Amino acid sequence: MPKISRRKLLSASPGLVAAAAASALPVAGARNKDLPASPVDPSDLPEAHRKQKLKVVFVGAHTDDWTSCMGTLARYAALGHDVLIVSCTAGNAVSISDVTHKPLDELAAERRDQAARGAKMIGARIMILKEDEMMMRVDPAGYQKFNKVLIPEKPDVVIGLWLVDAHPDHRAAGNLAYNAWLQSGMDFSLYFCETPGGTETQMQQFIPNHYVDVESVTHLKRQAFLADPFMKGAWPTNELWAKFRGREYGCPSAEAFVHVHTTATMPKRNLYPNWWYWGGLRLSGK
Numbered sequence: 001m002p003k004i005s006r007r008k009l010l011s012a013s014p015g016l017v018a019a020a021a022a023s024a025l026p027v028a029g030a031r032n033k034d035l036p037a038s039p040v041d042p043s044d045l046p047e048a049h050r051k052q053k054l055k056v057v058f059v060g061a062h063t064d065d066w067t068s069c070m071g072t073l074a075r076y077a078a079l080g081h082d083v084l085i086v087s088c089t090a091g092n093a094v095s096i097s098d099v100t101h102k103p104l105d106e107l108a109a110e111r112r113d114q115a116a117r118g119a120k121m122i123g124a125r126i127m128i129l130k131e132d133e134m135m136m137r138v139d140p141a142g143y144q145k146f147n148k149v150l151i152p153e154k155p156d157v158v159i160g161l162w163l164v165d166a167h168p169d170h171r172a173a174g175n176l177a178y179n180a181w182l183q184s185g186m187d188f189s190l191y192f193c194e195t196p197g198g199t200e201t202q203m204q205q206f207i208p209n210h211y212v213d214v215e216s217v218t219h220l221k222r223q224a225f226l227a228d229p230f231m232k233g234a235w236p237t238n239e240l241w242a243k244f245r246g247r248e249y250g251c252p253s254a255e256a257f258v259h260v261h262t263t264a265t266m267p268k269r270n271l272y273p274n275w276w277y278w279g280g281l282r283l284s285g286k
Contacts, residue, residue: 042079044212045072046259047157047189054081057155059177061136061169063087063115063128064231069159069193069255070122071214071221071242077123078217084153085119085126088146088173089133096230114228121224122217136172140275146176147183147272155188162192162258166202170195181260182280183272191257196241197234208256211249214242218253 042048056076058066066085077083091111092104119126160177161170181190195201246254264281
């Protein structure tokens with residue numbers, strides 16, 4: 001179509017305006033060839049093409065952090081993969097205790113029960129560690145302690161919390177997962193998820209390089225999410241964010257991730273349970 005000035009376009013016939021507008025829009029059928037052919041195609045699940053049964057571990061700071069990517073975890077479980085949710089803390093949130101006027105021990109027990117119930121609804125297991133909220137340790141001793149938990153699980157895929165987050169516990173959990181990946185010799189695939197909601201979970205610089213279509217489990221995701229009374233108010237934001245990521249991916253609802261890629265290797269002397277020395281990673285070809 002010949003180039004039309006703005007003045008001519010505004011005075012043109014409706015048919016010409018429609019044709020000009022259509023020429024500026026992307027072709028509806030021009031979908032990324034790398035996207036899955038069907039909303040229920042497992043090819044967009046990380047590493048699902050590699051093994052018939054995967055061990056998938058989510059590493060979160062809190063008992064409810066797994067809800068950030070619960071659609072992806074539900075899809076894994078529905079396909080028969082082994083899904084384990086790890087919460088580094090035991091539910092003892094002083095801030096929630098203050099708001100709800102619940103004794104801290106009672107609140108913690110209630111949050112653990114709710115997390116276990118929600119995990120069961122999507123077909124996953126949950127492991128609760130004993131760190132205190134807002135007191136998580138990111139130091140050599142903390143790394144070694146967490147390595148003893150994660151590495152023996154021999155995961156194929158680990159999903160952690162994004163490292164640049166306003167909540168210190170989220171940053172800590174992400175660092176623990178990342179360090180375990182390094183000290184395992186990068187033996188599993190590592191992905192980071194986002195935490196929709198802003199405010200205390202505000203993230204920075206999260207640029208996805210992988211998406212998972214979760215439209216097929218939206219109803220289950222909603223049921224499991226709303227089963228936790230402390231999370232009910234966050235559902236509209238979570239749902240809206242999934243729709244936003246779905247538009248980016250090309251489906252009604254999706255969850256977004258950052259997949260960590262590297263061709264470097266870790267020398268044996270630096271693998272768990274050894275301490276690092278001589279600079280950590282070894283660059284490829286050296």
